[in-house]
Amino acid sequence: MTSNPQTKPQANPGPTGVHPTAVVDPRATLAEDVSVGPYAVVEGPVLLGRGCVLHAHATVLGHTVFGEGNHVFPGAVIGAEPQDLKHAGEVTRLEIGDHNRFREHVTVHAGTLAGGSVTTIGSHGLFMVGCHVAHDCRVGNRVVLANHVLLAGHIQVGDGAVMNGASACHHFTTVGRLAYVGGLSRITQDVHPFTVVEGHPARVRGANTVGMRRAGFDPETVSRVKRAIYAIFLSDKETTAEAMTRIEAESGDDACIAELIRSVRASEAGRQGRAAETARRVR
Numbered sequence: 629m630t631s632n633p634q635t636k637p638q639a640n641p642g643p644t645g646v647h648p649t650a651v652v653d654p655r656a657t658l659a660e661d662v663s664v665g666p667y668a669v670v671e672g673p674v675l676l677g678r679g680c681v682l683h684a685h686a687t688v689l690g691h692t693v694f695g696e697g698n699h700v701f702p703g704a705v706i707g708a709e710p711q712d713l714k715h716a717g718e719v720t721r722l723e724i725g726d727h728n729r730f731r732e733h734v735t736v737h738a739g740t741l742a743g744g745s746v747t748t749i750g751s752h753g754l755f756m757v758g759c760h761v762a763h764d765c766r767v768g769n770r771v772v773l774a775n776h777v778l779l780a781g782h783i784q785v786g787d788g789a790v791m792n793g794a795s796a797c798h799h800f801t802t803v804g805r806l807a808y809v810g811g812l813s814r815i816t817q818d819v820h821p822f823t824v825v826e827g828h829p830a831r832v833r834g835a836n837t838v839g840m841r842r843a844g845f846d847p848e849t850v851s852r853v854k855r856a857i858y859a860i861f862l863s864d865k866e867t868t869a870e871a872m873t874r875i876e877a878e879s880g881d882d883a884c885i886a887e888l889i890r891s892v893r894a895s896e897a898g899r900q901g902r903a904a905e906t907a908r909r910v911r
Contacts, residue, residue, distance in 0.1 A: 672689055687704070688706045872892065
């Protein structure tokens with residue numbers, strides 16, 4: 629995600645936007661209303677869109693592109709090179725949308741060649757204290773990562789997903805849209821859309837009905853998804869395959885049911901319950 633095309637950044641921002649103790653690389657491009665606080669560091673060809681705020685002691689590095697209205701809080705390090713032993717200094721990127729908040733000591737790393745060279749984060753996300761987004765992750769819009777959530781490399785997180793404190797994801801896992809992950813959970817397999825998972829290792833506990841209602845889904849859709857999740861994951865009356873076949877026949881063109889079943893089948897077709905493992909490149 630790149631900045632809004634209407635953004636007109638200036639390479640030499642006015643002195644009122646940059647604190648005298650901040651260090652801003654001359655290669656960086658800052659919109660005219662960007663604020664850079666005391667002792668903050670901008671290093672490399674960073675692009676900061678309109679209304680971005682780097683609070684005191686924030687650090688932004690490398691080939692990082694911010695959209696509009698992002699806040700980076702003290703101690704956060706955004707755009708550092710990946711923690712991957714295969715990385716040999718190649719130029720890779722981090723692309724961030726609009727209106728995200730990266731709280732204290734959050735770390736987000738750029739991509740690797742093996743993962744497509746880019747890590748991406750959508751818009752309107754909240755990344756709480758100490759959480760980590762590793763190389764080549766794809767994080768959607770309105771995602772919440774609570775304190776000390778850990779995303780390993782190559783993880784995909786769908787729009788509206790919530791991960792609670794100190795939960796951790798194995799690399800190449802997928803966390804589906806509007807999924808809800810309980811605190812301290814160990815995620816080693818895909819988390820399917822609209823589900824609530826929790827545990828060590830995590831397993832499905834129910835449907836994220838609260839999240840779906842808050843996202844504007846009508847009660848009938850929420851009820852259908854809830855019944856489908858119960859039948860597929862929590863009932864012993866049918867096998868998973870039998871439940872999905874029956875639910876597909878009964879649900880017609882329900883897009884949420886189709887999304888749920890696609891996710892389950894993709895994980896089953898993947899490796900060790902992770903659909904994205906099928907695209908993994910081993911060097």
